[in-house]
Amino acid sequence: MDFFQSIRQGDLAGVKAMATTESSLLTRPDARGFTPLVLATYSDQIEIARFLLSRGVDVNAIDAAGNTALMGVCFKGNAEIVELLLEHGADVNIQNKQGASALIYATTFGQVEIAKLLLDAGADKQLKDNKGNTALTHAQAHGAEALVKLLA
Template identity: 50%
Template structure:
């Protein structure tokens, strides 16, 4: 009986931990992330019902220190959510240069495509994040990749009137 209770407690703790890690990642709660990591280092690559990993959530929510923690613990930099988006794509949408640089410098794939064939460069170009575009280009982002509508990053920048980015991509 004692073993069954212990097993039930372990299962309940694992379930709670899996749910908590996503909240900790969103909110930048490194102390509790570290505690979960100490219990099981697999938690950093957990996936929620939308396919979000702690790294994707941290990057999207502009949690620089949390992203750094997860990168240092070897989180999967190129994990995709259910739309095929990565942490780098999310940050190129949102615009944090510091996080984009951290991900790229640690090996995030700058040319990975989501399920609409969009890349980080397409997102950064569309949303006018010039510094991120420059950094992506300096790290071999392919400006010739077409999304599923046949548009390159240049075309997206043109459609949005991002003239400085248009010049960078010509």
């Protein structure tokens, strides 16, 4: 099994063994441009994310689309991983190639708890994506009343 497949499948022992043998794997993106940390968080693999962070991977590294691990997990909805990334200094205001931020992803996908965590960590409610939409605009478009109240 390769390194990235081990991440997807939650094979922590395999990831550790491969990373120990070839440390460059920790920062090398896969064929689709995902960094190991982005892939781990997107795949809900918190133990692998913890391991990668303990090995000093950049919590704010971006994938081929300009997404950070924090953005991916805000889309997927795992608050525990969001807290882990925030504890390791994840920047809540990075924007990807489409201008989306972690807060925009959280609101677009109805993640109220995560939106609160991001706001508490200093997420800028005024950031706009490339279409001129803020997190509030996305919440309104999706009829997410709890998020609208939180962001208004």
